[in-house]
Amino acid sequence: MNPRTVSALVANDLRQLARNPRLLIFAVALPLVMWPLMWYLTSLTTERRQERLESRTYLYAVAENPAAADGATWLDRALARVGDDGRNGDADPESGPAVLFERVAPPDDLPAALDDGRLHVHLAWEPGTEDRGAPRAVLTFRADLDASGTAEGYLRRALRSTRVEVREQRLADAGFEADPADLLPVERIETASEEQTSGLLLGRILTAIIVLMMLTGGSIVATDALAGEKERGTLETLLTTAARRIEIVTAKNLSILSVALITSILNIANIVLWMQLDVIPAPEGLKLVIPVGTGLLLLFLYAPAAVLLSSALLLVSGRSKTYKEAQLLFAPVMLGALAIAAIPVLPGIALRSAIVVVPIANLGVAAREILTGTYDWPLLAAAWAVTAGAAAVLARASVRTLSAEKLITASDTDAADLAGGPALFPRRVAGWFAVLWAVLLVWQLNSGGGIDGRLLITINLSILGVAAWLMIVRYRLPLRETLSLKAPPAAAWLGVLIAAPAGLVLANGVVRLASLAMPIPEEWLEAMADAFGADLPLWQMLFFFAVLPGILEEIAFRGVLLHGLKTRLSRVPLVLIAGIAFGFFHVDLFRIPPTSLLGVFLVIAVLRTGSIYPAMAWHALHNALALGGARIEQIGLTEEPAWWHYALALAAILLAFRLMSRPRVS
Amino acid sequence: MSTIQVEVQGLSKNFFDQARGEVNAVSEVDFECRSGEIFGLLGANGAGKTTTLRMISTVLQPSNGTARVLGHDVVREPVEVRRNLGFYSASTALYPRLTARETLTLFARVNKYPAERTKSRVEEMIERFGLGEYAGARIEKLSTGMKQKVSIARTVVHDPPVLIFDEPTVGLDVLNALDLQKGIQELRDEGKTILFSTHIMSEAERLCDRIAIIDKGRIRACDGLEGLRAATSQHYLEDIFVHYVTGNDTPA
Numbered sequence: 001m002n003p004r005t006v007s008a009l010v011a012n013d014l015r016q017l018a019r020n021p022r023l024l025i026f027a028v029a030l031p032l033v034m035w036p037l038m039w040y041l042t043s044l045t046t047e048r049r050q051e052r053l054e055s056r057t058y059l060y061a062v063a064e065n066p067a068a069a070d071g072a073t074w075l076d077r078a079l080a081r082v083g084d085d086g087r088n089g090d091a092d093p094e095s096g097p098a099v100l101f102e103r104v105a106p107p108d109d110l111p112a113a114l115d116d117g118r119l120h121v122h123l124a125w126e127p128g129t130e131d132r133g134a135p136r137a138v139l140t141f142r143a144d145l146d147a148s149g150t151a152e153g154y155l156r157r158a159l160r161s162t163r164v165e166v167r168e169q170r171l172a173d174a175g176f177e178a179d180p181a182d183l184l185p186v187e188r189i190e191t192a193s194e195e196q197t198s199g200l201l202l203g204r205i206l207t208a209i210i211v212l213m214m215l216t217g218g219s220i221v222a223t224d225a226l227a228g229e230k231e232r233g234t235l236e237t238l239l240t241t242a243a244r245r246i247e248i249v250t251a252k253n254l255s256i257l258s259v260a261l262i263t264s265i266l267n268i269a270n271i272v273l274w275m276q277l278d279v280i281p282a283p284e285g286l287k288l289v290i291p292v293g294t295g296l297l298l299l300f301l302y303a304p305a306a307v308l309l310s311s312a313l314l315l316v317s318g319r320s321k322t323y324k325e326a327q328l329l330f331a332p333v334m335l336g337a338l339a340i341a342a343i344p345v346l347p348g349i350a351l352r353s354a355i356v357v358v359p360i361a362n363l364g365v366a367a368r369e370i371l372t373g374t375y376d377w378p379l380l381a382a383a384w385a386v387t388a389g390a391a392a393v394l395a396r397a398s399v400r401t402l403s404a405e406k407l408i409t410a411s412d413t414d415a416a417d418l419a420g421g422p423a424l425f426p427r428r429v430a431g432w433f434a435v436l437w438a439v440l441l442v443w444q445l446n447s448g449g450g451i452d453g454r455l456l457i458t459i460n461l462s463i464l465g466v467a468a469w470l471m472i473v474r475y476r477l478p479l480r481e482t483l484s485l486k487a488p489p490a491a492a493w494l495g496v497l498i499a500a501p502a503g504l505v506l507a508n509g510v511v512r513l514a515s516l517a518m519p520i521p522e523e524w525l526e527a528m529a530d531a532f533g534a535d536l537p538l539w540q541m542l543f544f545f546a547v548l549p550g551i552l553e554e555i556a557f558r559g560v561l562l563h564g565l566k567t568r569l570s571r572v573p574l575v576l577i578a579g580i581a582f583g584f585f586h587v588d589l590f591r592i593p594p595t596s597l598l599g600v601f602l603v604i605a606v607l608r609t610g611s612i613y614p615a616m617a618w619h620a621l622h623n624a625l626a627l628g629g630a631r632i633e634q635i636g637l638t639e640e641p642a643w644w645h646y647a648l649a650l651a652a653i654l655l656a657f658r659l660m661s662r663p664r665v666s
Numbered sequence: 667m668s669t670i671q672v673e674v675q676g677l678s679k680n681f682f683d684q685a686r687g688e689v690n691a692v693s694e695v696d697f698e699c700r701s702g703e704i705f706g707l708l709g710a711n712g713a714g715k716t717t718t719l720r721m722i723s724t725v726l727q728p729s730n731g732t733a734r735v736l737g738h739d740v741v742r743e744p745v746e747v748r749r750n751l752g753f754y755s756a757s758t759a760l761y762p763r764l765t766a767r768e769t770l771t772l773f774a775r776v777n778k779y780p781a782e783r784t785k786s787r788v789e790e791m792i793e794r795f796g797l798g799e800y801a802g803a804r805i806e807k808l809s810t811g812m813k814q815k816v817s818i819a820r821t822v823v824h825d826p827p828v829l830i831f832d833e834p835t836v837g838l839d840v841l842n843a844l845d846l847q848k849g850i851q852e853l854r855d856e857g858k859t860i861l862f863s864t865h866i867m868s869e870a871e872r873l874c875d876r877i878a879i880i881d882k883g884r885i886r887a888c889d890g891l892e893g894l895r896a897a898t899s900q901h902y903l904e905d906i907f908v909h910y911v912t913g914n915d916t917p918a
Contacts, residue, residue: 002778004775004778004781005775005776005778008772008775008776009772009776012761012768012772015763015764015768016763016764019763019804020763232761232762233757233758233759234758234759234760234761236725236755236757236759237753237758237759237760238776239725240723240724240725240748240753240758241748241773241777242745242748242749242776242777242778242824243776243777
């Protein structure tokens with residue numbers, strides 16, 4: 001990549017933006033003025049409304065009935081208390097509450113009186129019963145009318161306080177020695193430091209704010225970046241220069257990022273300034289001072305998220321044919337990104353969970369943990385890597401939009417689009433599995449406890465099976481070829497017998513290795529044992545957790561997924577991506593590393609034998625051995641493996657792969 | 667002694683179109699262009715001229731065949747190809763908010779013209795194309811004729827040995843078109859290799875040293891004007907064109 005070319009392109013983008021006064025006014029200057037103005041006006045009107053509500057005289061009426069006499073003393077005491085409830089705390093205690101209640105005659109038509117403001121609240125007393133003694137108050141009001149709703153609120157709270165007061169007095173009169181208020185005193189001691197409280201508050205909203213600002217700022221340039229250039233005809237001029245596609249995309253990303261960064265900084269500085277000037281009220285408990293080290297860490301953390309967002313914007317711009325289309329498509333991107341960025345607001349979500357594999361959301365949770373000082377490095381690194389990886393994938397995709405000929409030629413479909421069917425499938429397979437993954441993630445996150453393990457796995461596998469079937473039908477995939485339904489070389493079966501135990505040893509090794517970075521909690525191990533039916537009869541355990549997955553997961557992953565990816569990837573990326581994708585479907589964080597390894601092995605097995613059957617057998621045998629192993633572990637027969645166990649297992653796997661190779665056809 | 671600068675062999679491009687199905691926009695096109703000549707691609711609208719030129723400029727990928735510019739393959743070394751190429755067409759627009767000078771500097775830099783010579787080269791182009799007075803004005807403020815001059819200056823600012831002009835006179839008035847043709851001839855006289863496409867017979871007749879007649883994606887004939895006349899016994903290029911495209915001679 002040539003930095004001179006990239007800087008020339010970035011300078012060009014920024015210069016054009018700077019020379020577009022209308023865009024600058026609407027996209028940059030106006031929000032700077034509008035935000036504080038809106039905020040100021042909102043707080044001003046709230047204040048005014050409060051003032052008005054507190055300083056006015058509320059009209060009330062009491063129904064004339066025999067019980068009214070009983071209620072009169074209660075009402076007098078209550079009215080004397082109006083304004084003591086904290087809502088009117090600023091009122092001078094000397095001069096009494098600012099809220100005044102004035103009694104009016106009960107109207108003939110109560111709804112009409114409430115409606116036209118002749119009355120704000122109506123009180124009717126019902127006589128006391130034998131059990132209750134005291135009379136019962138019925139308040140009638142209109143919640144949709146400010147004055148009526150407020151009057152009811154004041155009166156209700158005042159009546160309640162009176163009730164508490166009278167009750168306590170009666171207890172004292174009855175000989176209750178202690179002050180009722182001392183009966184069960186509750187004292188609260190909050191040990192979080194000011195930084196932690198403020199950090200939690202800031203951490204919950206920070207990511208959403210940053211994402212919102214990045215997207216609004218970035219979209220100013222992004223729309224113009226490719227869609228605008230396409231519409232003006234300058235894209236073709238650019239594409240015929242010696243600039244590489246990657247240089248153009250990098251420059252566009254840098255332009256988006258710089259504008260997003262500048263507008264974000266301007267907006268944040270603007271809001272902080274107005275908060276300092278007390279024009280905008282700062283949220284209670286929020287301290288805006290972040291230590292330098294934390295700030296730098298956050299900056300580093302958000303970097304891949306920023307690149308991911310700008311790449312997403314660029315991708316949208318690149319895939320749109322016109323400026324207008326790009327603007328239309330930005331709305332769903334914005335909503336989606338904000339929804340993900342809002343995840344840290346949810347209570348109880350920690351980075352040490354499946355959230356670590358969700359780009360942006362993981363960094364949001366990580367930022368919250370950093371700000372409250374409760375983070376751990378391995379997971380922080382994992383979150384960073386996942387988002388950075390996603391950013392790289394999107395950046396690559398936006399490079400591809402520049403190579404997509406349909407954008408500059410009249411024809412906007414190609415062979416696969418036109419013919420549909422099997423030719424289209426390789427391009428759609430990633431999307432299908434992404435949706436499938438999201439469906440399974442949502443389902444598994446919501447199906448936590450209480451469901452029978454057998455039912456759970458049957459539903460999971462059914463989702464996979466149905467999806468595989470849908471893909472086969474939708475794209476008219478040839479069954480035999482897609483699922484590699486061929487007889488394997490005979491030696492492959494021997495290979496499976498060797499490979500399954502060896503693979504399990506290596507998978508356990510990976511678990512141990514991963515646990516150095518992410519220690520596995522004890523409860524998790526117990527939950528796993530329950531989930532895999534430790535208390536089921538052996539045949540059921542084997543059927544549900546070994547045989548069924550061995551068949552259905554192989555059909556989905558080593559059949560349909562592998563078939564779709566095969567034509568688009570060369571051998572090594574194919575094995576890694578298809579294998580690791582399988583791992584990621586085991587949503588649970590601690591299960592991803594070992595299942596990814598198994599996935600890689602099984603992909604190799606299918607590719608070498610040209611048949612799915614050995615992989616099915618291996619998968620089922622692997623699960624059976626793992627379940628058996630877990631049972632043995634329960635009775636304490638295992639010991640820590642030595643390094644040579646792993647070396648031996650690796651050698652065995654290699655031997656197994658050798659046995660699996662198809663005889664070469666000369 | 668002129669050398670071969672552009673070599674096209676068996677170049678084909680197939681598109682898929684919802685309405686028409688598979689379309690062979692360009693089929694097995696062969697030709698070569700030498701330094702110091704204007705090579706014309708003459709064809710009706712939709713004959714495959716632009717598609718051919720876009721493949722040579724690496725904007726489109728060939729479905730089959732090869733094309734080389736100064737020995738660089740368009741598929742394997744696209745950046746080297748574009749570095750040695752200036753591409754001008756009615757659809758290659760300029761950035762409206764840049765000035766002429768900024769435009770030329772941008773394209774010199776993006777085309778990797780030596781940094782130390784960029785400034786003097788840009789001034790040289792401003793001088794040569796008579797942009798002096800307007801060099802500081804934004805493109806959006808310029809007249810069509812001035813814009814077109816900036817466009818040509820933009821095409822040659824990095825001093826590429828090969829220039830592609832894809833129907834450059836579309837939308838220009840007669841005087842501007844003649845001006846442009848003169849500019850192209852001057853560039854040829856400086857030793858540049860020029861690939862020129864048009865559907866206007868008089869333009870091809872006046873400018874081109876050799877002409878390839880292209881129809882439905884195939885080259886029907888390729889020779890100098892005299893050679894074409896001799897082969898078809900027709901004098902006017904229009905008649906020669908009809909001869910090759912329809913297979914019938916126009917009545918004398």
